Amino acid sequence: MGKEDTSKKRRKLVSSSSISEGIKQSPADVYKRVVEFEENESQLRPAEKDANLFRKICQEIRQLFADIAELKSKDTDEAQEKINAKRVEASLHIVSLKKLNRLEKVRTRAGRDALHKEKQRVDSTHLLLQNLLYEADHLNKEVTKCLQFKSKDEEIELVSVEEFYRDAPKEVSRPEVTKTNEHQLQLARLEWELRQRRELAGSCNELIASKERVAAAIAAARSRLDALSPHLRDVLKATKPLQECLALRLDEKRDEARTASLLPTPLFLLYANSSAYSDALGANIVTVAISGDEDEARRIDQNNIADSELIVSNDSDSDQENHDEDRREKKKRHHRTSKVSKEEKAEAKKREVFKKHPLHVQLSVKVNDTSLNLSFSYLLHLKIVVVTLTVTLSKPVIGVSAADVLNENCILNELYPADTGNDSPHPATAYLMKSAGITEGFHYFISEVGRPYIWAQRMCGLDFMATVLDDSKSNKIIQPCPTLSVTTVENFIFTLRKRLKSRVELMKELQDLESGKITPVVDTEWPTRISGSLTQWQSISWPEFRQSPSTSFVISDGLVTQNDMLYRAIITRQSAKLVALVALKSDYPKETPIFSLTLHWNGTHHAGINDDIRDIERVINTDFGSEQVKKPTLSMQMTKLLTYLDVLLETTGSSEFPPDKVMLSPVRGRNRVKPYKFLKQGTGVFVQF
Amino acid sequence: MLDKILYNTVLCQTFSPCGKYLVAGNIYGQLAVFDIDRILNPVVELLSADYNKAKYIHTIGSENQICSLAGTEKFLIIGSVNEICGWNWKTVLSMKLGKPSWRINISPQSILESVDVNSLWLSDDNEKLYAGCGDNNVYVCNLEDGQKICTYSGHTDYIHSVHGKNEQIVSAGEDGCVMLWDIRTSKYHNKLEPHRNTKVSRPDLGIWVGSAALSNDWIVCGGGPRLALWHIRSLDAATVFDIPDHGIHVSFFHDDCIIAGWCSVARAYLKCRLEHVTAGRARSTGAGWINSTSSNLI
Numbered sequence A: 001m002g003k004e005d006t007s008k009k010r011r012k013l014v015s016s017s018s019i020s021e022g023i024k025q026s027p028a029d030v031y032k033r034v035v036e037f038e039e040n041e042s043q044l045r046p047a048e049k050d051a052n053l054f055r056k057i058c059q060e061i062r063q064l065f066a067d068i069a070e071l072k073s074k075d076t077d078e079a080q081e082k083i084n085a086k087r088v089e090a091s092l093h094i095v096s097l098k099k100l101n102r103l104e105k106v107r108t109r110a111g112r113d114a115l116h117k118e119k120q121r122v123d124s125t126h127l128l129l130q131n132l133l134y135e136a137d138h139l140n141k142e143v144t145k146c147l148q149f150k151s152k153d154e155e156i157e158l159v160s161v162e163e164f165y166r167d168a169p170k171e172v173s174r175p176e177v178t179k180t181n182e183h184q185l186q187l188a189r190l191e192w193e194l195r196q197r198r199e200l201a202g203s204c205n206e207l208i209a210s211k212e213r214v215a216a217a218i219a220a221a222r223s224r225l226d227a228l229s230p231h232l233r234d235v236l237k238a239t240k241p242l243q244e245c246l247a248l249r250l251d252e253k254r255d256e257a258r259t260a261s262l263l264p265t266p267l268f269l270l271y272a273n274s275s276a277y278s279d280a281l282g283a284n285i286v287t288v289a290i291s292g293d294e295d296e297a298r299r300i301d302q303n304n305i306a307d308s309e310l311i312v313s314n315d316s317d318s319d320q321e322n323h324d325e326d327r328r329e330k331k332k333r334h335h336r337t338s339k340v341s342k343e344e345k346a347e348a349k350k351r352e353v354f355k356k357h358p359l360h361v362q363l364s365v366k367v368n369d370t371s372l373n374l375s376f377s378y379l380l381h382l383k384i385v386v387v388t389l390t391v392t393l394s395k396p397v398i399g400v401s402a403a404d405v406l407n408e409n410c411i412l413n414e415l416y417p418a419d420t421g422n423d424s425p426h427p428a429t430a431y432l433m434k435s436a437g438i439t440e441g442f443h444y445f446i447s448e449v450g451r452p453y454i455w456a457q458r459m460c461g462l463d464f465m466a467t468v469l470d471d472s473k474s475n476k477i478i479q480p481c482p483t484l485s486v487t488t489v490e491n492f493i494f495t496l497r498k499r500l501k502s503r504v505e506l507m508k509e510l511q512d513l514e515s516g517k518i519t520p521v522v523d524t525e526w527p528t529r530i531s532g533s534l535t536q537w538q539s540i541s542w543p544e545f546r547q548s549p550s551t552s553f554v555i556s557d558g559l560v561t562q563n564d565m566l567y568r569a570i571i572t573r574q575s576a577k578l579v580a581l582v583a584l585k586s587d588y589p590k591e592t593p594i595f596s597l598t599l600h601w602n603g604t605h606h607a608g609i610n611d612d613i614r615d616i617e618r619v620i621n622t623d624f625g626s627e628q629v630k631k632p633t634l635s636m637q638m639t640k641l642l643t644y645l646d647v648l649l650e651t652t653g654s655s656e657f658p659p660d661k662v663m664l665s666p667v668r669g670r671n672r673v674k675p676y677k678f679l680k681q682g683t684g685v686f687v688q689f
Numbered sequence B: 001m002l003d004k005i006l007y008n009t010v011l012c013q014t015f016s017p018c019g020k021y022l023v024a025g026n027i028y029g030q031l032a033v034f035d036i037d038r039i040l041n042p043v044v045e046l047l048s049a050d051y052n053k054a055k056y057i058h059t060i061g062s063e064n065q066i067c068s069l070a071g072t073e074k075f076l077i078i079g080s081v082n083e084i085c086g087w088n089w090k091t092v093l094s095m096k097l098g099k100p101s102w103r104i105n106i107s108p109q110s111i112l113e114s115v116d117v118n119s120l121w122l123s124d125d126n127e128k129l130y131a132g133c134g135d136n137n138v139y140v141c142n143l144e145d146g147q148k149i150c151t152y153s154g155h156t157d158y159i160h161s162v163h164g165k166n167e168q169i170v171s172a173g174e175d176g177c178v179m180l181w182d183i184r185t186s187k188y189h190n191k192l193e194p195h196r197n198t199k200v201s202r203p204d205l206g207i208w209v210g211s212a213a214l215s216n217d218w219i220v221c222g223g224g225p226r227l228a229l230w231h232i233r234s235l236d237a238a239t240v241f242d243i244p245d246h247g248i249h250v251s252f253f254h255d256d257c258i259i260a261g262w263c264s265v266a267r268a269y270l271k272c273r274l275e276h277v278t279a280g281r282a283r284s285t286g287a288g289w290i291n292s293t294s295s296n297l298i
Helices: A002-023 A027-044 A047-074 A077-148 A161-167 A182-246 A250-260 A265-281 A294-335 A339-353 A400-405 A429-435 A442-449 A454-459 A464-469 A482-514 A542-547 A549-556 A611-621 A634-651 B036-040
Strands: A286-292 A359-367 A370-379 A384-392 A533-539 A565-573 A576-584 A594-600 A604-606 A677-679 A685-687 B010-015 B021-026 B030-035 B056-059 B068-071 B075-079 B083-088 B102-105 B117-122 B128-133 B137-142 B148-153 B159-165 B168-173 B178-182 B187-192 B209-214 B218-223 B227-231 B237-241 B248-254 B257-262 B265-270
Touching: A027 A077, A047 A077, A161 A182, A250 A265, A250 A286, A265 A286, A265 A359, A265 A370, A265 A384, A265 A454, A265 A482, A286 A294, A359 A482, A370 A482, A384 A454, A400 A482, A429 A442, A454 A482, A482 A533, A482 A634, A533 A634, A542 A549, A542 A565, A549 A576, A549 A594, A565 A634, A576 A634, A594 A611, A594 A634, A604 A611, A611 A634, B010 B068, B021 B068, B030 B036, B068 B117, B075 B117, B083 B117, B137 B159, B168 B218, B178 B218, B218 B248, B218 B257, B227 B257
Parallel strands: B117 B159, B159 B209, B209 B248
Antiparallel strands: A286 A359, A359 A370, A370 A384, A533 A565, A565 A576, A576 A594, A594 A604, A677 A685, B010 B021, B021 B030, B030 B056, B068 B075, B075 B083, B083 B102, B117 B128, B128 B137, B128 B159, B137 B148, B159 B168, B168 B178, B168 B209, B178 B187, B209 B218, B218 B227, B227 B237, B248 B257, B257 B265
C-alpha cells in the first residue's frame, strides 16, 4: 500500500512540476505558489499517516541496504545489476523521505504559527478581562457610595404619615401616586413641610413685630412714669413742713418699711408682727426698730434675687466647692505651706458659717423703768435666729446676787420650759458646722453669736419641731410660717413682761435679803416676832451647792438642776446656825424656791439624818399644812423658815432658847413632830396639824 | 411647791392575816397595800418599773395621819386621830376602800386638842384591843361590842407604844416612863425610868421612850435613852446597845432577835450573843413606799 502511495505522490509531484514548468511563471511567484502548495499539502495530509509512511520507507530502505549488502557479498554482476536497481529504488525512497521531512517541517512551522497566534489571542482576551473586572469593581464602589449617601431631607422632622394625609391638601399629598411610590411620598411630605414652615415663619415674624410694638408702648409709658417721679418728690417735699407741723412720723415709717423689705423673711415676719403689736398696744410697752448696714443688705438682697432660681443646684455646687477646697487644703498640707494661712482660712470659714444678715431687729420691752433690748439676728448659713440681750436699769442694783437676777443670760433662761438656748434647734446645724470643719458644739460660739432660743425661732415663724415630726418630708426647706409668728409674738411679749416684772420684784427681795433684811409678811396670818436673824445671803455655784450633804436628795430626784439660781442663807440664833441652800427656778414665783437645810447645833443635822429638819423642809417646800392658795414668795418662806427654826429650838427645852411661842404641845405622835402650823387664835398658837 | 410625797413618813405597818400583803399608813392619811410576793419574788418576765411600788393606795376619809395599825382575822384596825376604825380586810385588799365596818371614838378633853392613837396592841386571844393614846391613857376595848372596858392612866405625857405578854402590859411614854400593868387589876405595878439610868440616858435626845416590848423575862425599850434590855423582875439594864441613832422609834422581839428602828435606818440585833451584829435590814422593811424613804418604822 505504501508503495502505491508513494507512486501516487510521485505522480502528483510530477504533474504539479509539469504544470509549473508548463506555465512558466516568474521564479518568486513560483516559489510562493510552491510554498502555498506545500502548505496546503501538509494541511491535507494527516501527520500520522506520514509518520507511518516514514517508518515504512525507512524499513524498506533498511531492507534495500541489507539486500545490497547481501548482493555485494555475492559480488556478481547480476548482483551488480540488482544492486543498481536497488540503489535506484533506495534513492527514490530517500527522495520520498526528503519530501516527508519537508512536509513535516512545514507542518511544524504551521503548528508553531498557530500556537503563537493562539497565545496572542489568549493574552489579549485576558487583558480585556482584567479591564472589565477593574471597571466592575469601580462601579461597585460607586454603588455603595451612592447607597451610603445621606440626603438632607432625612434630618428634617416631618409630620407623621397619618397626619400628613389628614392635614395636607389633595394636590400636595396626591394619594393615588404616593400610596404606591415611597419616593413620591417623601417628596410630597417634604413639600408639605416646606409649605407649613413658611407659614409659621411668617406668623413668627408677625408676632415679633407686634411684640416690638408693645415694647415700644411700654417704654413710652415708663418714660412717662419716670417723668412723674420728680413731680411726686416735689409734692412730698412740699408736705414736709405740714408733717412737722402736725407731728406725723410718716417719712420715718416709710424709711423703715423700705428697710424692712430688705430683711430676711423670718426677721421680716418678726418685725411686721411685733411692730403691729406695738402699734396696737402703744409704744411705751414694746418698741421695734431695725438696725444694721442697709447697703450691705441691699447687695445681699440683689444677689439673692439673682440666685433664687437656682437655690438647690447652688447648694450642691457650694458643697462641691467645699469639697474641692478641702482637697486643695489637703494638697497644701502635703506641700507644707505655712501653717498660719491655714488657720486663718479655717477662721474665715468659721466666720462665714456664723455670718449674720447685716440687718437686725431690735425689740425693746419695758416694764416700769427697766427695759430689755433684744437684738434678733439671722444667721444666713445656719438659717436660725439668734438673740442677744442688753438690760437697761433705771438705777444701779445694789448687791451681787440681786444683780445676777437681771443678768443678760439669766433673765431669758427657760422662759419656756427647757428652752435654755444652748444649742441650735435646727436639726441641720450640726451637719453644716461639721461640713465647715468646726468640731466644737454650737454652745461654744454662743458668746460671740447669741443664743438661738426656740421662742425666737417661733417668733420668726420658724418651727423646726414640725419638720422633725414630719419625717417623710424632712428634706424640704423650712419656710417661715406667718401664723406661728403672730401667735408667738404676743405670747412672748406677755411672758417676757411677766418674767421681767417678777425678776424686778425678785431683785428687790434679794437686795433686801442680802442686806440681812427680810421684808415683813403683809399677811397678818403669821406671827411677827422672830428671834433668829439672817446673817448672810449670797449666791453660790453649782459645785458648792452639790457638795452639801443636805442637797443630795433634791439633786438625785432632779428637782434642782444647774440652770437654777442658787443661794446660801445663814440664819443664826445664839449658838445655833442654820444653813439654808435655796434653789430658785427661772420661773419664780410660779415655781416656789426649794430649800435644803443644815442645822449646826449639838452636831450637824440635815434631812437625811434628822427628822426635825426633814419636817421643816416638808412644811416649807410642800404645801402640806398650809391652807394658802397663793404661792409663797421668797421672803415669805424665809420668814417662815426663821419662825420654824425658833419653834424647833424652843421645843428642845434647852435653857439657851426660852420658850417664846405659844404651842399646845411641843411634840406629838410617834414621830415626835414639832408644831409648825400656826393657828390664828388669840395671840396665835402653834399646833402640829 | 414640791410634791408632799417626797417628804412622806410611814408611821405604822401590819401584815394581812393571809400573810400575802403588807399594809402601811403614813402621815398624810394614806394606806398603802403592798403585794409581798410580787416584790420579794418578782417574775422576771413581768418585771415592770413599779413592781416594788404599792399595789393600792387608799386615802382614809379624814386627812388625819394614820398613827397605828393592827390586824385581826377579819378586820384591819386603824388608829387615827380621835378614833379607831375597823375595816374589813376584803375592802382593804380591793381596789376601792369603801366605808369602815366599825368605829370607836376617843373624844379629846378640849376642842383644840386631838387624841392620836399612837399604838395598838391586840391581846393574844384577839378579844381585847389596847390603844395607847395621845391623852396619856391606854384604853382597853372589847372587840365584840366596841365598848371601852377600862382605862389605864398613870403616864404624864402621851403614850408612844403598848405591848403585852403573859397577863402583863408594857407602855412607853413621852414622859420617859415605861410602865408595867397587870391585866387583872388594871393598875401599874412597876415603873421603869430609863433616863434616870446613867448608862442609858442621853440628855441631848430627851427622856422620851419611843418603844417598849415584853418577852417572858425581858423588856426591850429605847427612845431618847439608848436601846436597852431590862430584866422584868429586877428592873436592871442587862444590856445596853450602843447604836449611833437619833432616837429609837421601834423595838421588839422576834425569836431570838431584837429588832429596832430609828430615823432613816432599821437594823436587827441578835440578842442571844448579847452583842450587836448587823443582820441587814429586817424583812418587813423591804417594801418601799411610793417612791420615798420609809424613814421612821421598820
